[in-house]
Amino acid sequence: MTQMTALDTLVPGPLSLAGHRLGTPQQAGALTMVPIAGPAHPGFAPPRTGLKLSRVAGYGRVELANAAGAGVAIVPLHIGYIQDRAQNHALCRSAFLAPGQSLMFEDACCVQESQGGYLAGADQWFFVLPLELRARALELRGVHGYSKLWDDISGLNARYGLARRGHLEQILSRKRPVLTQFQSRLEPQPGQVGALFLIGGGFAGLEIAPDPGYFAEMWTALVCFAYGVAAWHAEPGPPAAEPLETCGPRGGLAGLRGALERDRAARLAEIGDRLAAVPAGPAELHEEDRYLGLRLSTVTAPHLAGQIVTDGDRTVYASLFAR
Template sequence: MTRTTALDTLLPGPLSLAGHRLGTPQQAGALTMVPVSGPAHPGFAPPRTGLKLSRVAGYGRVELTNAADSGVAIVPLHIGYIQDRAQNHALCRSAFLAPGQRLLFEDACCVQQSQGGYLAGRDQWFFVLPLELRARALDLRGVHGYGKLWDDIAALNARHGLARRGHLEQILSRERPVLTRFQSRLELQPGQVGALFFVAGRFAGLEIAPDPAYFAEMWAALVCFAYGVTAHRAEPGPPGEPEPFDTDAPADPTGTAGPAGLRGALERDRAARLAEIGRWLADAPAGPADLHEEDRYPAAGRDLRLSTVTAPHLAGQIVTDGDRTVYASLFTR
């Protein structure tokens, strides 16, 4: 497995992640994260400091603003907001916003079935829908109806041993202290623009951002909520507890425990872990995928296109500039 080939096998058709490389895998409980480094594409507003929730204009109607002075905003797929004095919502799709532009999403999902569970304004934050809800939410893009995800949220809550209600904050807010442990155990790398995520050894998703600043602002939402919720349910105990040391292990009989020996051991371990990731990818369901263009954003020297990927085994959305992938959020069904 070459590092580029491993990534390109996840993309449909002629799309390319040329120049992107896999880093050293990290594991916290059932969640494995493989950092992705690659070329940075400047000129994009980051999602937390650039993108703002303007208002909730009624159930299922959410307005976002690109508050950045420059740079087009790629609205992260399935971003949602926990907010004060308005019911919590999440988006079913991505979009482009020019600097200063406001956009009303009329096909948003209300993720709080009834009034209550509000947080103070100082605690407002955004999340990404948990993996178990993402394929359904993507299928519901363009469909008006604020309660369209409540049954799926209720079923997810029940699988987590919580009350069967359409209240996503039962997981996101009440389980937040546990979920944020994934963020503390998985380390964001310098220059990281994306990640492969695996849950219990199975491919869960690929996330690619235009540049490290964008990905850094998505980090907590992806690790804790998009994939952390699934990983938390997949493990019997708290996430990220280290394996116990074997205190009866014999001392190094060959004398290779010096700096050179340790470097060699680390390199061998890294190669073995990457080979294991290759096996996990090879075992992932595969097959043809449809690519449907949803939107374009022509700009000076660019031809940005937002497309939806659908397949029996995979779903998500991708932003391309020519044949280069600048944003991707792909996940297993």
């Protein structure tokens, strides 16, 4: 199976990933990250340095601003913010923000059942909702009600042996030292514009950014929180040590290099086979927003869901996750 075929099995129909290719897989425990290289689409504001949380105007109402001097901002799907002395929220959908534009998200979900207050503007950092909550959050886009995700968060906490409360920071903040280990054990590559994530060998998500700078600013939120939470819960025990061949005709540095290349090729082929085995079917697209020639659409298929931004027949941004 070719690299392109492996990606096309995930995004059938009109969602083309032409020009994107898989790199060498990296693994940290239950989490496998396959770098994706591809065409860069300049002119987009990066999410951390360009996008700012302006204010939290009461429960469930969050205002974001494109503070970049130039470039439209694609608000990352399911982005959320942790703030000091403020109620923590996450978004259920993506959106476009023109340079200098502010937008009030009336359908945001509070991810902190009690405490908090108003935005202090000091310490804040962003995350992406954990994989286990993303399908439900996407279903709730357009639905007003700040507490709409609390039951799902409570259930997630209970499954992880934590207090059954609608407090996502029980995982994101208190388990942050554990989750950030994925950031240090997996390394983004130069020019990387996306990643394929697998947990326990099964498809978990596909993330495509407009350019390497955008992806670099999303890296921590994706690897530690969007996919690191489920990977942490699925973490296997320590593997048994296997001896390396270091002598004989296959030994030495050349032998080790050859063995490494064979291992990489075998792992990539295995990933392609696993993706081909993912139940497929027609993908339904529902257009949500437009900005000039850009279109933001919600994708629904038997095996995945998420949102994607296209410019004509080119995929500019995608955040697709296993259902």
